[in-house]
Amino acid sequence: xxxxxxxxxxxxxxxxxxxxxxxxxxxxxxxxxxxxxxxxxxxxxxxxxxxxxxxxxxxxxxxxxxxxxxxxxxxxxxxxxxxxxxxxxxxxxxxxxxxxxxxxxxxxxxxxxxxxxxxxxxxxxxxxxxxxxxxxxxxxxxxxxxxxxxxxxxxxxxxxxxxxxxxxxxxxxxxxxxxxxxxxxxxxxxxxxxxxxxxxxxxxxxxxxxxxxxxxxxxxxxxxxxxxxxxxxxxxxxxxxxxxxxxxxxxxxxxxxxxxxxxxxxxxxxxxxxxxxxxxxxxxxxxxxxxxxxxxxxxxxxxxxxxxxxxxxxxxxxxxxxxxxxxxxxxxxxxxxxxxxxxxxxxxxxxxxxxxxxxxxxxxxxxxxxxxxxxxxxxxxxxxxxxxxxxxxxxxxxxxxxxxxxxxxxxxxxxxxxxxxxxxxxxxxxxxxxxxxxxxxxxxxxxxxxxxxxxxxxxxxxxxxxxxxxxxxxxxxxxxxxxxxxxxxxxxxxxxxxxxxxxxxxxxxxxxxxxxxxxxxxxxxxxxxxxxxxxxxxxxxxxxxxxxxxxxxxxxxxxxxxxxxxxxxxxxxxxxxxxxxxxxxxxxxxxxxxxxxxxxxxxxxxxxxxxxxxxxxxxxxxxxxxxxxxxxxxxxxxxxxxxxxxxxxxxxxxxxxxxxxxxxxxxxxxxxxxxxxxxxxx
Amino acid sequence: xxxxxxxxxxxxxxxxxxxxxxxxxxxxxxxxxxxxxxxxxxxxxxxxxxxxxxxxxxxxxxxxxxxxxxxxxxxxxxxxxxxxxxxxxxxxxx
Numbered sequence: 001x002x003x004x005x006x007x008x009x010x011x012x013x014x015x016x017x018x019x020x021x022x023x024x025x026x027x028x029x030x031x032x033x034x035x036x037x038x039x040x041x042x043x044x045x046x047x048x049x050x051x052x053x054x055x056x057x058x059x060x061x062x063x064x065x066x067x068x069x070x071x072x073x074x075x076x077x078x079x080x081x082x083x084x085x086x087x088x089x090x091x092x093x094x095x096x097x098x099x100x101x102x103x104x105x106x107x108x109x110x111x112x113x114x115x116x117x118x119x120x121x122x123x124x125x126x127x128x129x130x131x132x133x134x135x136x137x138x139x140x141x142x143x144x145x146x147x148x149x150x151x152x153x154x155x156x157x158x159x160x161x162x163x164x165x166x167x168x169x170x171x172x173x174x175x176x177x178x179x180x181x182x183x184x185x186x187x188x189x190x191x192x193x194x195x196x197x198x199x200x201x202x203x204x205x206x207x208x209x210x211x212x213x214x215x216x217x218x219x220x221x222x223x224x225x226x227x228x229x230x231x232x233x234x235x236x237x238x239x240x241x242x243x244x245x246x247x248x249x250x251x252x253x254x255x256x257x258x259x260x261x262x263x264x265x266x267x268x269x270x271x272x273x274x275x276x277x278x279x280x281x282x283x284x285x286x287x288x289x290x291x292x293x294x295x296x297x298x299x300x301x302x303x304x305x306x307x308x309x310x311x312x313x314x315x316x317x318x319x320x321x322x323x324x325x326x327x328x329x330x331x332x333x334x335x336x337x338x339x340x341x342x343x344x345x346x347x348x349x350x351x352x353x354x355x356x357x358x359x360x361x362x363x364x365x366x367x368x369x370x371x372x373x374x375x376x377x378x379x380x381x382x383x384x385x386x387x388x389x390x391x392x393x394x395x396x397x398x399x400x401x402x403x404x405x406x407x408x409x410x411x412x413x414x415x416x417x418x419x420x421x422x423x424x425x426x427x428x429x430x431x432x433x434x435x436x437x438x439x440x441x442x443x444x445x446x447x448x449x450x451x452x453x454x455x456x457x458x459x460x461x462x463x464x465x466x467x468x469x470x471x472x473x474x475x476x477x478x479x480x481x482x483x484x485x486x487x488x489x490x491x492x493x494x495x496x497x498x499x500x501x502x503x504x505x506x507x508x509x510x511x512x513x514x515x516x517x518x519x520x521x522x523x524x525x526x527x528x529x530x531x532x533x534x535x536x537x538x539x540x541x542x543x544x545x546x547x548x549x550x551x552x553x554x555x556x557x558x559x560x561x562x563x564x565x566x567x568x569x570x571x572x573x574x575x576x577x578x579x580x581x582x583x584x585x586x587x588x589x590x591x592x593x594x595x596x597x598x599x600x601x602x603x604x605x606x607x608x609x610x611x612x613x614x615x616x617x618x619x620x621x622x623x624x625x626x627x628x629x630x631x632x633x634x635x636x637x638x639x640x641x642x643x644x645x646x647x648x649x650x651x652x653x654x655x656x657x658x659x660x661x662x663x664x665x666x667x668x669x670x671x672x673x674x675x676x677x678x679x680x681x682x
Numbered sequence: 683x684x685x686x687x688x689x690x691x692x693x694x695x696x697x698x699x700x701x702x703x704x705x706x707x708x709x710x711x712x713x714x715x716x717x718x719x720x721x722x723x724x725x726x727x728x729x730x731x732x733x734x735x736x737x738x739x740x741x742x743x744x745x746x747x748x749x750x751x752x753x754x755x756x757x758x759x760x761x762x763x764x765x766x767x768x769x770x771x772x773x774x775x776x
Contacts, residue, residue: 083725114751268724399755403743506757
């Protein structure tokens with residue numbers, strides 16, 4: 001595999017640019033998962049980074065700029081991937097970027113504590129002809145594990161610059177940038193060692209290369225394409241078969257490939273043999289039998305019993321934090337921000353027509369208020385999850401939940417987005433992107449809205465004390481447990497009847513535990529919250545205005561509004577659950593945002609929006625059985641508008657979106673009727 | 683570690699990784715399965731000849747192995763497809 005070099009005139013152009021001092025470098029940041037890539041990216045670009053999507057994909061693309069001694073570095077964060085074979089969309093994105101965009105330098109970030117596996121990606125990058133600087137990160141973590149790496153020895157073996165770093169402590173970042181700069185200026189000799197295929201397949205590779213070499217399109221390196229064919233790479237195979245090779249030539253290639261289906265492991269072995277040669281001299285490993293911190297912690301965290309206990313305790317702690325810290329903050333925001341805005345707008349619009357002040361105060365500010373007051377809960381939730389993720393714990397949670405996820409034809413990784421769903425369904429649905437198989441991902445998306453989100457829990461926390469007194473906490477936990485049980489049953493049934501198929505392989509790295517980095521967590525929280533505001537915020541605002549219009553038209557009075565008429569038309573169904581039309585309307589408005597149910601009841605029962613005095617009014621109209629039915633329906637009801645929007649976005653299918661909404665509607669109504677009838681019977 | 687679930691003639695006869703008890707070091711002999719799973723396992727370092735140590739195996743549920751400086755969780759189904767043989771003289775009587 002010869003390294004493919006850039007065309008001579010391109011090099012000359014670059015040299016001229018360097019002489020003129022006008023240097024802009026494009027640098028791609030590559031690395032496997034769990035190497036601290038986002039920490040390095042965040043350190044260099046800070047909040048100047050731009051988050052978007054890769055063209056045509058739902059995978060996040062982060063770019064940013066960094067200036068250094070008159071050099072402007074345009075930094076592109078490639079998705080974290082274990083290899084550059086088309087096993088996942090991320091891998092295709094990463095390698096296509098390198099092949100097609102030709103970044104000046106690729107920084108390959110590697111984790112010094114798992115160097116052997118990490119250098120596998122470096123082997124692939126070098127085979128692709130990329131100009132690589134190896135960022136040897138987490139040397140401190142490696143030292144804690146008893147591993148010592150000699151950067152100069154590694155550098156000599158690889159033939160590419162190696163920069164030791166501890167990104168979490170901001171060490172080595174400057175040196176890394178300087179090395180990138182000097183490499184781009186041609187001040188560093190660059191003679192990479194390139195991995196070769198193992199002897200047993202060298203002849204085959206040569207045969208394939210001879211057959212395809214003149215047909216491989218620019219800018220793909222032809223030897224690389226031949227190797228990927230041998231590896232059975234889906235994307236390259238399809239490209240060569242359908243677009244590049246004449247049919248009779250493809251038949252010849254195909255025949256060779258069929259005779260060497262085992263080549264994929266041989267190619268991987270060849271790369272690992274190369275890696276072995278690279279690190280033999282450079283790495284000293286711990287004595288056998290030494291017990292590391294990760295090993296000690298994992299005896300508990302991944303134990304089939306204690307591991308579940310720890311997970312449950314963490315979940316409990318997250319809820320406790322969310323409601324003890326988040327709820328008061330919510331109240332403060334409601335009083336001082338939303339309240340002040342409402343007062344100001346009402347005063348300002350005092351002489352305006354009633355419909356205008358209604359639109360602004362109830363529609364716009366009401367909707368914005370919903371979004372604003374919901375933020376503290378989400379921020380806390382995102383922060384705790386980012387902390388656990390950075391600590392390295394989340395993979396353990398997926399591991400202990402794997403057994404249970406199996407029942408639904410899923411594996412442990414699907415637990416992670418569902419966990420996010422306790423905060424908000426929107427990031428949960430988007431979080432399913434980590435799941436490799438399409439089927440498992442779709443199933444997880446369909447189940448995500450069934451996880452009781454913080455907004456639904458707000459309603460539970462408000463309503464249960466009114467009807468159940470001292471048993472309120474018990475009822476609340478019972479409702480959560482029931483919802484999760486429904487989720488499990490629905491998952492099992494969908495897996496069995498709707499989305500049949502083979503369960504995808506569960507293969508997951510368990511990263512070493514390490515101290516979380518405040519900056520990484522902060523930026524993660526910021527980006528998640530910003531994404532929520534952008535996605536959910538605008539939708540909730542628009543829907544809030546629409547619902548306000550439905551509740552005010554045609555006479556400016558909710559009792560005679562279109563919304564009331566819809567509620568009244570549905571009252572036969574409500575009667576089965578002991579709910580009058582007002583409660584149905586409250587449910588309908590929860591489509592905008594789940595916690596809207598409380599505000600709507602406030603208006604309908606004439607107690608004002610903040611719910612003061614609502615408890616007495618509610619206690620007067622609802623029997624406990626009906627209240628229980630209402631809560632069950634509310635927990636299982638159709639997802640809010642923002643969730644529906646992301647379900648459509650992520651499934652790219654109106655059919656599945658409609659299926660999801662219809663499914664939840666049916667489940668919630670049946671659940672409400674059953675609960676009411678049973679509860680009234682006793 | 684005692685080798686209760688591992689036959690004594692292990693060196694000659696490969697067994698599935700899912701049958702290897704905790705603490706044992708073994709060498710991968712063969713990996714069975716479709717192309718996609720071979721490719722995914724291969725890039726993580728599961729290649730014939732690779733050595734690994736079983737960190738956790740409770741007889742059901744996923745297992746944890748340590749190979750190529752990495753801890754990897756594997757579903758039991760995946761572990762079944764990996765055939766291993768004992769490393770002679772290593773980890774005996776530890």
